[in-house]
Amino acid sequence: MKHFLFAFFLMTLSFLYVSNLVWAQEQKISPLSIEKFKALPIMHEGRLKPIETFAQAELVRFSGKQSFEHQDATTWLAHTVFDPATASNDRIFKIENSEIRHLMGLEERKKPLYAFTELTKGLQKTFPTVEQLINVPKQNLSSEQTALLTLHENALEYTQLLRSLSLLLPLNVDLPDQYKEEINPETVNYLVLKKHAIDIEDSIRNIIDTKGNNPETYSEKEQRIAILGLQIRTIESAAEGNSLFRVIPSPINDGDYLAPWELIQSGQATWESSPVIKEWELLAQSWRETDTTTWNKTTQSLLNQAKIKTTPELLYNKIKPFQTSLIFYAFSFLLALASITFHHKRSLSWLSIFAAIIAITLEAGGVCTRIIVLNRPPVGTLYESILFVGLVAPLFALLMEWRMKNLLGLLSAGFVGTTIGLLALSMADEGDNMKVLSAVLNTQFWLTTHVLCITIGYGWCLVTSVIAHMLLLGQALGRLTKDIIKNLQHAQNTLAITALLFTATGTILGGIWADQSWGRFWGWDPKENGALLIVLWLVWIIHSRIAGQFTSTQATMGYAFLSVIVGTAWIGVNLLGVGLHSYGFTEGLFWGLGLFTLLEAGLITTLSLIIRKKTLA
Amino acid sequence: MQAIWTSLQKIGLRLARPDILFWVLPLMMALLILGTVAQKNIGLYAAQEEYFGSFYTWIGPKTFTIPIPAGLTIMGIFLVNLTCKFLFRSEWSWQRSGSILSHFGVLLLVFGGVMTALTSQEGFLMVGQGDQSNIVEDYHSRNLVVYDTEGRPFVTIPHENLHDALRIELPTMPVTLTIDKYCFNCSISMRPQSEQEGWHSPGNRMMLNKAPADSTDEKNLTGIEFTINGAKDEDINGKYLTFVGFPKPPVLDIDDEQTITIELERAKRPLPFAVKLIRFERDMHPGTDMASAYTSWIKIIDEETGNNFPAKIEMNEPLRYRGFTLYQSSFDLNGDKPHTVLAVVNNKGRIFPYLASLIIALGLIIHLVIRLTGLKKSTHKEEAAR
Incomplete structure (x- = not known):
């Protein structure tokens, strides 16, 4: 009891210590409380998630890190969407490839991080190359070409972020006199100008009708109207298709969220969405003015309207x-x-x-x-x-x-x-690894039966393998008594049969799922073959041990090698890049698996040779 | 009679020997690995045929290949060994009931596999929204088909029999068709101006080139370039081309009464009922280009039985009717109206895996329970002994 209490006390202390380490990251950098803002829901990659998860995924995408200059990802995101003019100077683009840095005309730095404003010239220069590369199959691209494409994709995503709320942010425009009474030049934004867009367009049309297309012939007042019209059109076209920051509940499709520009440009804005837009405008304003009261009130209001509770995911992110x-x-x-x-x-x-x-x-x-x-x-x-x-x-x-x-x-x-x-x-995966599934995987029943059964089988196989390793190691070092050896051998045999139960049932259930989905029970797909390989390996070892072809040590060696068989079936077959379950080739993973196989083969053979020597002696 | 039974038992016991299984299983695993790795280069279908659907196959570098037993041989030996073990070497006791049941389950599974291999037919049915069809096209087999004036096929040659310089006499007409170039997988390019003479449109502008076979069998574009000779109208004689899926196959007016159409097409077979596509739906995960569900709302029109009824086919939710199973397989939204592609399978062995999985799982559970109970007893005994 004394040992138990001592152990319990020490573990509680260590748990609190580690928890504190984890939660210590939540130190506030911004003067505004970001806690409620990070809980606001956003629709991204097919699911509603807290803004914090979105921010982390985006920042990791650009910089490879979940924080930026001692700010957490959510603070960085708020700065980016609410104050894009200064945010574009943040050095968040990590460019590790030296050839790409050279191609983009970037200076060398200790940390290869660059701001968007530093990239713009290089992006323009390399755009024609990228246009050609888009049509080349990915497997034919060199690492530099892939890096260049990725950089352009990231830059495009970043510009979408920068412009995601540009319809709500104040504009630096020179208002013609006739609008100055109705519009406050300090707070004018796209939405305000849009209300006068028809009037402005009519005025421009009249000017063109009377004076033609040459702006040099216009009066100063007419020029200002023409420039204002051009600015409105430029803002609109820059925001075309900007659907990244989906934070506004769709007034039409229940459960869906739209980006502010998407809402306006698709004509879905209604009286229902108008107050939400207004609140985001207030949020942007209060962020820039560091107005704590409005910020807190508005984030709370938006949180109250949220259609899902993001608390579990926030807790998951935190812990x-x-x-x-x-x-x-x-x-x-x-x-x-x-x-x-x-x-x-x-x-x-x-x-x-x-x-x-x-x-x-x-x-x-x-x-x-x-x-x-x-x-x-x-x-x-x-x-x-x-x-x-x-x-x-x-x-x-x-x-x-x-x-x-x-x-x-x-x-x-x-x-x-x-x-x-x-x-x-x-x-x-970098960023958010909670993914929505493709149509064929979108089935609760088969994910619960086949997938869980086979993964539980992998679990039993690995435990069998670890116990077999210990048995070999213990015997080789002479640290195990005969009773323990007998006990372990019995245990590993029971474990192997349990592993066989789950892998065999899981494999057959997979076949039945394939029969339900694709019309065939067995198609010799690499993943199916991998699962069958585990089953055959287990059947081989179990039967050979029972029939006496394998000695106990040889059977233990076979069980120990299950780690390699499981690794090959579970991850290795995906490296082929073919079949219905492939996840793409990863070179590092290929060599890792190869090295693991060699090490395991070497270790198991060496241990068994030592055991044999000891037995003969 | 007793002597026959004794001899049979002797042979059975010999065939049931565990040594056979001891050598067959590693062979099976080696073949499984070889066949899986081969899919990287030759594709799933070819690897399946070569390694798992044959009695033997060849391995090694091109200059030095050796034959090895393939799937059918190994599975055959395994099946004989397992059957004999089950019949002649099983210990029919409660203690062994789990093991006996699981072996019976495996036997049933392999038997189901044989049934499937022998009887199953796979294909696809493509139908546009508002249309109906009862034609199932094969995924792999292609045919050269010559249709008569009424659209009836009067010459059908499987693509395996097509080759360069093959001369085909068309029955009941003085016309011969000679294949100048056959490619199982063709690439299409512009025909140089200097080579256009003698060609009929569109062959005068485009040409077929032999390309390496694609590892995905369905992607291979099979085609032929051919010459027609013997037609009375000299304008008809000349060079043509056609390929699978070609929207404008050559139509030749042989004489005033006879018109033939020469097509390369996937092998077709009719279903005993028709499928009408009422509506095709694709649901997307919001904000992505990833589909969350595909649904075909169809109507079965069965004139033979008089059964007409609406049905819904989704991913993982096929429709089973009159021994056929219809699965949501693919779709095409590029044309003027949506098309759905339904995989159609007729498999008489499909019930076996379901039964086998239940029996194997039950057998293994019983075996495990007996074993664990035994362990508990032995542990107690050991403790008592100490």
Whole structure:
């Protein structure tokens, strides 16, 4: 009990410490409270999300980071949309390719970050090249060409952001005298001018009818009217198709949101959307004037009108459950290792158990939040499958610990949690990784049955492999008693049959889904073949062990190699870039998987040779 | 009789030996890996045919290839081994019930696979909004078809039999068709002015070139350039071209009474009922170009049975009728009206995977429960022994 309380106390302290580290990032830089603003909903990439998630995704896209000069992403976004003139001088474009920097005529810097205003000349210069590159298949592009295309795409996205509220922001225009009584030159914006647009157009038409098209023949007053008309048209054409900042609820399609320009230019603006537009105008004004009262009142009002609550996602962004759990898994692993080293010291064991439980709780919280936010089962993408296996595999290892009580299950939980956590970190998409799914995947039933079944199977396979590694390592080092070896061998065989149950059922369920969707049960698609490979491997090892073709050590070697088989089936087959499940080729991943296979083959062979030598001796 | 049974049992026991499975499974895995990697270069369909749909295949560099057993051989041995194991080596006891059930499930699954391979027919039906059709086109087979004046096919040659210099005598008419160039996958280019003589429009302006086969079989543009000889009207004789999907195939007035149309087309077969497309819908995720759902609102018109009824086909929600299953496969929104593409499958073995999956899962669960219960007992025994 004493050990338990000591461990519990220490883990609570460490949990609070790590939590504080995470939440400490929320220090306010702007004088205005950004908390309510970041919770406002925005429609982006097919789903409603808090502005904070959008801001982080955009900033990561441009700069590779989630903060800009000690400002959080939301503050940077507010500055960009509410005060674009100064924001365009922010150095947020990260250009790592030296040839592109040279091509764009940019100076070399310690940190290759550049402002949009610095890029404009280079963008104009390289535009003809980009026009040609657009039609070239992506796989035929060099890394420089890809970088150039990406830069242009990012610049286009950024200009959309800069202009997203340009219809609400004050304009620096020279108003003709006849409008000065009706329009306040200090606060004039596009929407105000638009009310007089017909009158201005009529005036211009009259001028052209009487004096022709040459502005030099116009009087000063006429020139000012013509320039004003031109300015209105320029603002309109620059905003054509600007649908990035979708923050206004659509008055027509319930649940949809539109960008302010989209709302105006598509003619969907109604009396319902008018107050919302006005509030965004107030928001922009209060940001520029640092008017705390109006800012707070307006953000609260907009938040009250929001059609969804973004709190779960904000909490998810704040806690970062998968990154935080990685720390606890690593703790758990090291503590379990220390406990084994120091002859099963109980306080260390309890600490390790608590760390693993906190890590699993955090991951479970993360997975549940994703289910709530995305309103679908937790696995729909490759990245999500890694997150889910990162939750279930350590959980299964803990279950094994509960049965075996020899710390090896605990050690496995920490190890598998840490390695999958690291894999998840490396596979995470930049920005927002909560994605909507394509039509064929948009099915709750199959995502719940087939996908979860197969990913749970991956989890069992990995635990089997880790236990088999430990068995080999323990035997090679001579650290395991005969009882423990027998216990572990029995455990790994049970684990293997459980893995077979889930992978076989999951594979067949996948076939049935394919039958429902594409009209064939089996199409030899790489992912299907990968799943079958795991099943065949397990069947081979299990049957050969039972029939006596494999000795216990050989069967353990086979189980240990399951990590490579699962890696190949789970991630490797996607690298082929063919079939219905491919996620594209990633060179780093290819070499990583190759190296992992070699290392595993080397490790397993070496350990088995040592065991053989010991047995013969 | 007893002697026959004993001999049969002896053979069965030999064929059920675990050594066979021990060697067949690695072969199966090796073939699976080879066939999967090959898809990168030759595409899914070709790899499927070569590695999984044949009795043997060749591997190695072009200069030195060796034959290896392919899918049908390996699966055949596996099936025999599994059947014999099930019949002659099973221990018929409650303790082994889980194992027996899962083996039976696998047997059923493989049997279903054989049934599917032998009986299933796949194709697609494309129909425009407001139109109806009962014609299913094959994904892979293409035919050279010559239609008569009434639009009836009177010559049909599968594309596998087409080749350069193939001479085809058209029955009941003095005309011969000689294939000058056959390409399974053609690229189209402008015909140089110096080579235009003797060509009929549009062959005088465009030419077909042999291109490497695309790894996606459906993308291969199969075509021919050919010469017509023997027509009384000299204007008819000359060079023509046609290819799959060509909107203006050559139409030749052989004489005053006979007109023929020469087409290269996907193999067609009729359905015993027609499908009318009432409406096609594509829902998008807001603010993206990613579809969240495709829906075809159709009407089945079955004159044979008198059944006419509306139906909805969506992704993952096919329609099953008279042994045929219709799936939402693709669409075309480029024309004057939307077209839906429905995959049509007739598979007599489709029930087997459903049954097999249930039986395998049930078998494995029973096996696991028996094993875990056994573990619990042995753990208690060990504790007691200590």
